Amino acid sequence: MSADEAAAGLLERCPPHRRTGPHPLKPARGSGSYFVMSHLGEVLNSDWCTGCCGSLEALAMSQRESIADYRSLSLWHDNCPGNWRPRPRLDGDAEADIVIVGAGYTGLWTAYHLTERDPQLRIVVVESEVAGFGASGRNGGWCSAIFPATLRKVARSAGRSGAVALQRAMNATIPEVGSVAAKEGIDCDFAQGGYISVARNDAQWARAMAEVETWRSWGFEEDHIRLLSRDEAATHLGATRVLGGTFTPHCAALHPAKLVRGLAAVVENRGVVIHERTTVHLEVVATAGEACLFLRKRGNMTAAKALWKRPYAMAYDHPR
Numbered sequence: 219m220s221a222d223e224a225a226a227g228l229l230e231r232c233p234p235h236r237r238t239g240p241h242p243l244k245p246a247r248g249s250g251s252y253f254v255m256s257h258l259g260e261v262l263n264s265d266w267c268t269g270c271c272g273s274l275e276a277l278a279m280s281q282r283e284s285i286a287d288y289r290s291l292s293l294w295h296d297n298c299p300g301n302w303r304p305r306p307r308l309d310g311d312a313e314a315d316i317v318i319v320g321a322g323y324t325g326l327w328t329a330y331h332l333t334e335r336d337p338q339l340r341i342v343v344v345e346s347e348v349a350g351f352g353a354s355g356r357n358g359g360w361c362s363a364i365f366p367a368t369l370r371k372v373a374r375s376a377g378r379s380g381a382v383a384l385q386r387a388m389n390a391t392i393p394e395v396g397s398v399a400a401k402e403g404i405d406c407d408f409a410q411g412g413y414i415s416v417a418r419n420d421a422q423w424a425r426a427m428a429e430v431e432t433w434r435s436w437g438f439e440e441d442h443i444r445l446l447s448r449d450e451a452a453t454h455l456g457a458t459r460v461l462g463g464t465f466t467p468h469c470a471a472l473h474p475a476k477l478v479r480g481l482a483a484v485v486e487n488r489g490v491v492i493h494e495r496t497t498v499h500l501e502v503v504a505t506a507g508e509a510c511l512f513l514r515k516r517g518n519m520t521a522a523k524a525l526w527k528r529p530y531a532m533a534y535d536h537p538r
Contacts, residue, residue, distance in 0.1 A: 221399035223521070225298055231261075236498070238364040242507075242517055248296060248434065249530055254278070254515040262530045265403075266405035276387075277394070278531070283538070286416050287302070288302040288347075288348055288351065288384070291351070291355070291356060292356035294355060294356050294357075294359070294473060294474055294475035294476075295350075295355060295356060297518045298350075298355075298473070298476050298479060299476075302348060304347075304447055304494040304495045305347050305348070305349075305492050305493065305494040306493065306494075307493055307494060307495045307496045308342075308344060308496045312342065313340070313395035314340045314341060314342040314491075315339045315340040315341065316332060316339055316341045316342070317341075317342050317343075317344060318341065318342070319343075319344050319345075319498055320343075320344075320345070320394050320495070321345035321348070321349035321350070321351075321478075321492055322349075322350070322352055322353065322354035322355075322478065322479075323354040323356075323478060323480060323481075324484060325343055326343070326346075326349065326478065326481040326482055327481065328419060329343055329485040329490045330398070330481060330484065330485050330488075331343050333485060333489070333490065336490070337488065341485075341490045341491070342490070342491045342492075342493065343490060343492045343493070344496050344497075344498055345492065345493065345496065346495070346496065346497045346525070347416045347492045347494065347495065348494045349478060349479060349481075349492060349494065350475050350478035350479050350482070350497070354474060354478045355474055355475040355478050355479070356474065356475065357474050359389075359471055359472060359473065359474055360469065360470075360471065360472075361392055361396075361408070361410075361467035361470040361471070361472050362392070362412065362413065362468070362469045362470070363385070363388035363389045363391065363392055363469065364466070364468070364469065365384070365385065365388060365464075366414065369382070369385065369436050372486075374385060378436075381436075382436060382437060382461050385436075385438070389442065389468045390466070391470065392410060392468050392470050393410065395470070395472070395477075396408045396410055396470060397410065399472075399477065399480070400482070402484045403480075404477060404480030404481065404484065405476060406473045406474075406477035406479070406480060407471070407472055407473040408470055408471075408472045408474065409470060409471050410467070410469070410470035411467070411469070411470065411471065412464055412465055412466055412467040412469050413465070413466050413468070414446070414451070414454050414455050414465050415464050416446075416451045416457050416460045416462070416463070417451075417460065417461045417462050417463055418457075418459055418464035419461070420461070422460040422473050423462055424447065426462060426463060426464050427445065429443070429464060430443055430445050430464060431526075441467070442466060442468070443464055443465070443466045444464065444465055444466075444493075445462060445463075445464060446462055446463040446464060446465050447462055448460055448461055448462050450462075450463070450465075451463035471480040475505070483521070
């Protein structure tokens with residue numbers, strides 16, 4: 219994806235009728251250092267957007283003023299061990315090879331794998347609240363390869379091979395999360411027990427059989443999903459009046475806040491710098507081969523170049 223395409227993706231988050239001024243984003247070109255936008259919802263610029271973004275900013279400011287104890291955010295936050303005291307904010311200017319905006323799963327996994335690839339990279343993560351404040355720290359506790367779109371739908375844009383590759387990558391991600399957690403000593407209650415769905419009437423049983431046949435037509439065998447007999451389904455789940463069911467091993471349960479806080483500690487130990495309670499302006503100015511990311515009233519982050527990737531897509535380029 220080119221810098222221009224990435225910039226266009228950033229514009230999509232704010233409807234045109236709500237923009238009150240020209241978009242100031244001027245992405246730099248070429249390879250080198252990168253800015254990775256992992257959670258655009260935390261990156262607000264009220265100077266050019268006073269509609270939806272302004273409302274989000276007001277909400278974020280209200281939360282910062284009213285929440286003295288981050289443990290009150292959710293049950294996950296409340297029973298997560300450790301200290302929720304914010305890390306030091308960024309005051310003044312700083313430089314890095316890679317700047318990641320957002321200390322949630324996307325940002326922290328990005329930082330983790332970049333340090334695996336090149337431990338010498340100077341990586342800074344900038345977070346408007348604290349690591350795990352948002353959805354990464356408070357969700358359903360699932361780690362699942364069940365994608366909310368059919369392979370047929372994915373194939374319309376990515377092709378058949380792309381759809382299959384995406385599903386296989388998601389399948390591999392589940393044990394990878396558990397493996398990294400075990401390797402790095404992150405006690406996040408990870409348990410990969412799979413996912414079972416039971417059928418309790420003829421229509422549900424017909425859909426279950428059709429679902430399995432559809433997966434077979436895409437090349438996925440019983441190690442991906444299989445039918446369960448009446449006795450198997452009842453034994454696995456203890457449900458009553460079942461006709462059968464389906465089972466996939468590609469699902470785990472975990473404690474989301476423990477995982478995100480653990481990841482933050484791991485990357486910090488690897489030399490990644492995390493600045494919390496640091497709000498970011500959505501603005502990049504490129505001059506003389508450098509790019510500058512403006513932090514609200516507190517300083518600038520500079521790097522050799524900046525490449526903006528589409529938010530929420532978990533896509534980034536490694537330095538060459």
